[in-house]
Amino acid sequence: MKVTLKVWRQENAAAQGAMHTYELDGVSSDMSFLEMLDLLNEQLVTSGEEPVAFDSDCREGICGMCSLMINGQAHGPEVTTTCQLHMRSFNDGDTITIEPWRAEPFPVLKDLVVDRSAFDRIIQAGGYISANTGSAPEANSVPAPRDKAMRAFNVATCIGCGACVAACPNGSASLFMGAKITHLGELPQGQPERWSRVVDMVGQHDHEGFGGCTNIGECAAACPKEIPLDVISQLNKDLRTALKNGH
Amino acid sequence: MAAGTHYLPGLTATNQPSVQTSDDAAGYYELGDKIVDPHAPTGPIAERWTTRKFENRLVNPANRRKLDIIIVGTGLAGGAAAATLGEAGYNVKSFCYQDSPRRAHSIAAQGGINAAKNYREDGDSTYRLFYDTVKGGDYRSRESNVYRLAEVSANIIDQCVAQGVPFAREYGGLLDNRSFGGVQVSRTFYARGQTGQQLLIGAYQAMERQVAAGTVEQFTRHEMLDLIVIDGKARGIVARDMVSGEIETHLADVVVLASGGYGNVFYLSTNAMGSNVMAAWRAHRKGAYMANPCYTQIHPTCIPISGAHQSKLTLMSESLRNDGRIWVPKKVEDCEKDPRDIPEEDRDYYLERIYPSFGNLVPRDIASRAAKYMCDEGRGVGPAIEEQQPDGTTKMVRRGVYLDFADAIKRLGKDGVEEKYDNLLDMYERITGENPYEVPMRIYPAVHYVMGGLWVDYELRSNIDGLFVTGEANFSDHGANRLGASALMQGLADGYFVLPNTIREYLADGPFEKIDESHPEVKAALDAVNERVAKLMSINGTRSVESIHKELGSIMWEYCGMERTEEGLKLAIEKIKALRKEFWTNVRVLGSADSLNQDLEKANRVADFIELGELMCIDALNRRESCGGHFRAESQTEDGEALRHDDEFAYVAAWEWGGDSNEGGKPVLHKEDLIYTAIELKQRSYK
Numbered sequence: 001m002k003v004t005l006k007v008w009r010q011e012n013a014a015a016q017g018a019m020h021t022y023e024l025d026g027v028s029s030d031m032s033f034l035e036m037l038d039l040l041n042e043q044l045v046t047s048g049e050e051p052v053a054f055d056s057d058c059r060e061g062i063c064g065m066c067s068l069m070i071n072g073q074a075h076g077p078e079v080t081t082t083c084q085l086h087m088r089s090f091n092d093g094d095t096i097t098i099e100p101w102r103a104e105p106f107p108v109l110k111d112l113v114v115d116r117s118a119f120d121r122i123i124q125a126g127g128y129i130s131a132n133t134g135s136a137p138e139a140n141s142v143p144a145p146r147d148k149a150m151r152a153f154n155v156a157t158c159i160g161c162g163a164c165v166a167a168c169p170n171g172s173a174s175l176f177m178g179a180k181i182t183h184l185g186e187l188p189q190g191q192p193e194r195w196s197r198v199v200d201m202v203g204q205h206d207h208e209g210f211g212g213c214t215n216i217g218e219c220a221a222a223c224p225k226e227i228p229l230d231v232i233s234q235l236n237k238d239l240r241t242a243l244k245n246g247h
Numbered sequence: 248m249a250a251g252t253h254y255l256p257g258l259t260a261t262n263q264p265s266v267q268t269s270d271d272a273a274g275y276y277e278l279g280d281k282i283v284d285p286h287a288p289t290g291p292i293a294e295r296w297t298t299r300k301f302e303n304r305l306v307n308p309a310n311r312r313k314l315d316i317i318i319v320g321t322g323l324a325g326g327a328a329a330a331t332l333g334e335a336g337y338n339v340k341s342f343c344y345q346d347s348p349r350r351a352h353s354i355a356a357q358g359g360i361n362a363a364k365n366y367r368e369d370g371d372s373t374y375r376l377f378y379d380t381v382k383g384g385d386y387r388s389r390e391s392n393v394y395r396l397a398e399v400s401a402n403i404i405d406q407c408v409a410q411g412v413p414f415a416r417e418y419g420g421l422l423d424n425r426s427f428g429g430v431q432v433s434r435t436f437y438a439r440g441q442t443g444q445q446l447l448i449g450a451y452q453a454m455e456r457q458v459a460a461g462t463v464e465q466f467t468r469h470e471m472l473d474l475i476v477i478d479g480k481a482r483g484i485v486a487r488d489m490v491s492g493e494i495e496t497h498l499a500d501v502v503v504l505a506s507g508g509y510g511n512v513f514y515l516s517t518n519a520m521g522s523n524v525m526a527a528w529r530a531h532r533k534g535a536y537m538a539n540p541c542y543t544q545i546h547p548t549c550i551p552i553s554g555a556h557q558s559k560l561t562l563m564s565e566s567l568r569n570d571g572r573i574w575v576p577k578k579v580e581d582c583e584k585d586p587r588d589i590p591e592e593d594r595d596y597y598l599e600r601i602y603p604s605f606g607n608l609v610p611r612d613i614a615s616r617a618a619k620y621m622c623d624e625g626r627g628v629g630p631a632i633e634e635q636q637p638d639g640t641t642k643m644v645r646r647g648v649y650l651d652f653a654d655a656i657k658r659l660g661k662d663g664v665e666e667k668y669d670n671l672l673d674m675y676e677r678i679t680g681e682n683p684y685e686v687p688m689r690i691y692p693a694v695h696y697v698m699g700g701l702w703v704d705y706e707l708r709s710n711i712d713g714l715f716v717t718g719e720a721n722f723s724d725h726g727a728n729r730l731g732a733s734a735l736m737q738g739l740a741d742g743y744f745v746l747p748n749t750i751r752e753y754l755a756d757g758p759f760e761k762i763d764e765s766h767p768e769v770k771a772a773l774d775a776v777n778e779r780v781a782k783l784m785s786i787n788g789t790r791s792v793e794s795i796h797k798e799l800g801s802i803m804w805e806y807c808g809m810e811r812t813e814e815g816l817k818l819a820i821e822k823i824k825a826l827r828k829e830f831w832t833n834v835r836v837l838g839s840a841d842s843l844n845q846d847l848e849k850a851n852r853v854a855d856f857i858e859l860g861e862l863m864c865i866d867a868l869n870r871r872e873s874c875g876g877h878f879r880a881e882s883q884t885e886d887g888e889a890l891r892h893d894d895e896f897a898y899v900a901a902w903e904w905g906g907d908s909n910e911g912g913k914p915v916l917h918k919e920d921l922i923y924t925a926i927e928l929k930q931r932s933y934k
């Protein structure tokens with residue numbers, strides 16, 4: 001099939017960006033969206049134009065490196081990562097708009113590549129359990145109720161791709177943060193730091209310039225791992241409890 | 248001489264050192280001196296690690312603050328090591344090429360992690376895990392290292408649970424296990440099909456905690472381009488800031504490479520797009536030995552290739568073989584049919600037929616080769632793909648076998664299967680557009696993991712002082728073939744428990760002489776890297792980096808893949824030499840060096856893959872035996888099974904860089920005899 005691509009090109013963080021239009025032929029419906037971009041880049045190299053920079057790594061839906069706003073939607077029209085989006089989701093002759101993640105705390109580095117290191121800093125603020133190597137008790141000495149472990153797992157599936165932020169009209173990272181708070185907060189091992197964790201992470205989140213949550217729900221709709229919106233309720237509940245108790 | 252007794256006092260070796268009589272690679276290499284592991288432990292196998300931990304010197308906490316450690320790579324081995332060494336109080340500088348340490352490719356491992364916990368009381372023990380691992384590796388791994396791996400495995404689970412890794416649990420709240428290919432006990436801990444992700448996130452979070460504490464400094468989007476060696480000691484790295492393009496030097500007292508595997512030499516593999524060999528290969532060119540480079544693991548359960556556009560292959564966890572039954576049609580003419588229309592009596596469950604005691608759970612090399620043979624016979628399924636033949640002609644071949652969940656769905660119900668494997672089956676449907684609950688999945692082997700890597704001794708030291716190598720980047724634990732769920736175990740064992748205990752013995756010699764940026768060796772390394780980058784940018788030929796990488800991959804898969812022959816390997820070496828010349832005269836890298844330039848990154852990596860590919864072929868050519876995932880057609884039993892030659896090849900092939908092969912350089916082969924005291928070498932049989 002044949003597609004028309006409108007791609008955001010931007011030399012670097014300081015430069016002015018613009019949309020460029022490319023025609024691409026020979027696209028197979030079995031290609032992933034990123035393989036389609038590989039094909040575009042091969043064509044650009046042949047014609048002497050610098051290839052489009054975009055992030056991807058594992059290309060099997062788990063590393064969270066790929067991004068892209070496709071036709072205005074984070075990761076495109078399917079609920080999945082861009083690497084697992086296939087061209088069978090598009091039609092011959094389609095025009096496809098491709099932009100980088102849109103959020104102030106995610107500055108563009110080049111073309112479609114953005115800087116998501118703010119996520120690392122939110123984790124640094126408390127998104128962990130302090131368990132020094134070698135100090136762990138026998139694993140089965142602390143049973144974890146199966147339903148709680150299941151819920152912890154379901155939200156631990158967050159891949160940190162940032163689609164939630166890009167989709168949110170407020171540029172909030174509450175879904176990302178709520179997933180981590182809920183993951184660690186559901187497990188017995190996560191209890192000792194539960195209250196300081198939520199206060200510190202929310203503090204860092206705001207410091208990075210992410211917006212507040214107004215329960216619009218675009219984040220959960222865009223999440224390729226289908227993290228449920230109620231992790232944000234959990235986040236707010238934990239935050240209230242923590243603040244009430246003077247953490 | 249009773250083999251090896253001189254460095255294993257009081258113990259009797261079970262094998263004699265091998266004597267190689269064949270010399271298929273004559274003319275392609277030089278034979279160097281034999282080597283031994285200078286830090287090989289002695290004493291009864293179960294006491295070696297405990298004794299060593301005690302004997303290794305300590306570093307006073309106040310002195311740790313004065314010692315700098317560089318760690319390249321943030322996967323399970325690198326991330327866990329950074330967290331642990333940071334906690335201990337050393338100054339750690341951690342490097343990764345991704346935008347966050349959380350994206351390291353360990354994240355993609357699906358199935359599970361082994362540990363000898365014996366929670367099922369099914370006969371598991373440290374010794375049995377050790378035994379299974381050595382046997383599974385076809386007796387080409389080092390006994391002491393593997394025993395240690397089995398020994399610390401149980402601590403890994405404790406550590407990860409304490410960090411909040413959400414492993415699967417039983418109703419009573421205790422941990423659940425399952426079994427994996429090549430073993431008959433349930434010792435694999437798992438977090439559905441995302442075990443690697445959960446373990447990596449645990450290590451990443453532990454590391455980020457240290458970043459906040461100021462003990463670990465992280466450098467993301469940085470790639471190591473060279474190793475700095477001063478007075479025979481590794482003292483730093485040259486790295487490129489992949490955003491600004493700046494080439495930087497970073498100095499330290501010790502360098503740890505935890506940079507993963509090099510499966511992308513085959514172009515198509517289950518590795519991440521960015522996985523590369525550069526850190527290891529640059530160290531190799533600086534003198535570090537590369538051991539057993541030809542040992543590639545071909546994973547039996549990947550989604551088959553769908554066309555020429557493909558950029559990577561996706562693995563389906565081998566745990567699926569617990570419940571899925573593998574078959575192909577008995578009749579060639581049934582291959583095009585809808586599998587649901589093929590009656591039971593016309594299906595060949597070939598693994599259950601040939602290997603009745605292990606059935607669908609035979610080790611990976613056996614399962615992979617059997618699948619290839621079924622397709623070679625013309626009984627493969629799925630779309631026919633055009634394949635290049637050795638004589639240059641092309642032929643259409645179906646490369647797929649069925650992995651059928653129909654029986655499991657009958658037994659466990661659809662919900663039962665979904666709960667056990669959920670995202671794996673969804674992922675399959677997403678990629679292929681077929682529903683595996685209704686139509687059997689199609690799978691085919693693909694390059695997955697490499698057992699070869701930089702040579703290390705028992706202390707994880709390479710032969711360059713001050714250069715340690717962990718995880719997939721080293722060679723020592725998996726022999727010629729890795730058992731399922733052992734990679735995660737090795738990464739975390741090395742990172743959390745082994746390296747922190749061995750590196751202190753080296754660091755106890757500190758403080759080391761201070762080096763600064765003005766040192767001539769530092770400047771020389773920096774200049775060499777700048778020159779290389781400038782050269783890549785200036786060639787301005789007609790071939791894209793991608794097209795050269797693809798060509799290398801097809802050579803490697805055809806001649807150095809699942810089945811290898813003397814003739815094919817010799818041809819491959821010539822083709823690679825020509826391709827290398829083509830690369831350095833005709834590659835085209837656009838953009839500029841002083842900015843984010845993904846084409847330049849790839850070019851740097853592919854240049855190294857080409858050199859590595861040649862060495863892999865030479866190593867495979869020399870090793871005229873079938874061993875693990877390495878099947879030499881010249882060495883097989885009458886019924887077509889792999890035939891090992893312990894009399895000739897029970898050694899580690901440690902290759903020393905011998906200079907540019909296009910300028911007449913030849914790699915130098917150093918052999919390290921593999922001497923066993925606890926285990927007797929046997930032919931593997933899974934029948």
